[in-house]
């Protein structure tokens with residue numbers, strides 16, 4: 003089925019076009035890629051298969067728009083961002099619908115999290131830029147005054163993944179625009195729809211032509227051309243670690259500024275002194291929200307031995323109550339995985355777990371949903387593992403699959419948590435403040451949540467260590483990334 007109608011005033015064209023210089027346009031090559039509805043496993047629209055020529059066209063538009071946008075007053079830039087935020091809010095229902103259709107996530111989740119957060123991203127950076135200040139250093143006794151300028155970089159590139167499509171796309175675009183840059187941005191080819199719809203909202207909000215250019219297409223073609231473009235001097239990328247490595251290789255010889263938000267294999271450390279009921283409820287979310295396709299999901303659950311069997315029984319019972327179903331059904335907890343290749347990858351890890359001696363405590367099977375028989379559905383799966391070094395505990399699966407394993411001491415828990423190549427986030431469950439401090443300091447990650455999960459204040463730094471990336475986004479960190487720092491030193495008599 004190709005959707006050509008409209009929902010709440012927004013048209014779902016059968017073609018997902020590029021948005022360049024304030025206009026929707028077809029790819030120069032005339033090539034298109036199939037876009038799937040994961041809940042049904044059917045093609046429902048076509049995406050522009052853009053290449054280096056489209057990136058160049060977008061770059062030229064962004065370059066032409068830069069002098070004016072970078073000199074636009076902070077107040078005006080801020081107002082436009084706030085207007086985009088409001089338009090996203092006004093179109094919450096249609097955008098949430100589009101997100102679920104494109105990604106397979108429950109509509110309830112898109113409505114409660116993805117789209118409100120996309121709006122918050124614009125609202126937050128619309129306000130943050132009005133408070134962004136720089137430093138001055140007076141060299142007392144030397145008649146010298148230094149001040150620091152934080153100037154927009156120029157044309158910057160943003161590349162985002164499919165798991166939280168509009169949420170993560172706007173997480174990059176909003177600070178880049180707020181700081182006075184013009185952009186060439188590429189959403190994931192797996193979930194292009196809401197980025198496509200955003201173009202129209204930006205036009206309505208009065209964003210000048212060429213300031214934001216959205217180029218659709220694949221990583222190896224459009225994405226690679228964006229990263230390889232010699233005049234796009236900064237790239238903010240969120241996606242897989244392997245892709246991040248490739249991007250670093252391409253960008254390094256040109257000395258581009260890079261922010262890389264990559265994969266994770268996040269540990270949950272559950273101590274027996276935790277608030278048990280709260281922990282159980284939140285662990286269900288941190289394991290399976292968005293079908294487990296959040297880089298911050300806690301996919302390795304380590305439980306103190308004295309609590310282990312109680313937790314194991316209760317957790318399995320709870321997970322069995324989760325309903326896998328069509329994303330548009332009200333009582334669905336777990337929707338479809340994003341694509342067939344991804345479903346196959348996740349399923350292959352469940353098979354691998356069995357080969358590695360893991361025990362499937364619940365789930366593990368594909369699900370056939372009535373009326374959506376070809377959709378990409380998988381049961382939420384808990385695997386008991388006996389060795390932290392097994393591949394299912396070391397490699398990112400990025401689906402509704404978690405492992406559980408007991409530990410005896412705080413040292414052992416920490417050692418297992420850190421013994422992995424990733425270092426994005428960790429969740430710690432304990433009521434002991436001394437332990438909270440000790441463990442938080444020693445965890446090799448960029449974000450630690452204690453007795454909570456995915457609790458986000460947009461002012462805080464966000465990012466990972468080790469193979470989970472370099473750089474921090476969020477708050478002023480993002481505005482710093484999207485500006486070039488210059489010191490001006492003035493000697494006076």
Ligand code: NAD
Nearest residue numbers: 162163164189190221225226241242245263264265266297
């Ligand atoms: P991916 O790396 O396959 O793709 C991400 C984006 O990069 C897409 O837009 C893709 O088209 C583009 N891309 C692919 N190859 C490229 C290339 N050679 N040059 C330029 N661009 C290229 O990742 P994905 O499968 O879309 O997303 C899942 C991954 O993202 C997981 O590993 C997940 O952990 C990670 N992720 C990380 C964070 C974070 O904040 N750290 C957040 C969300 C997702």
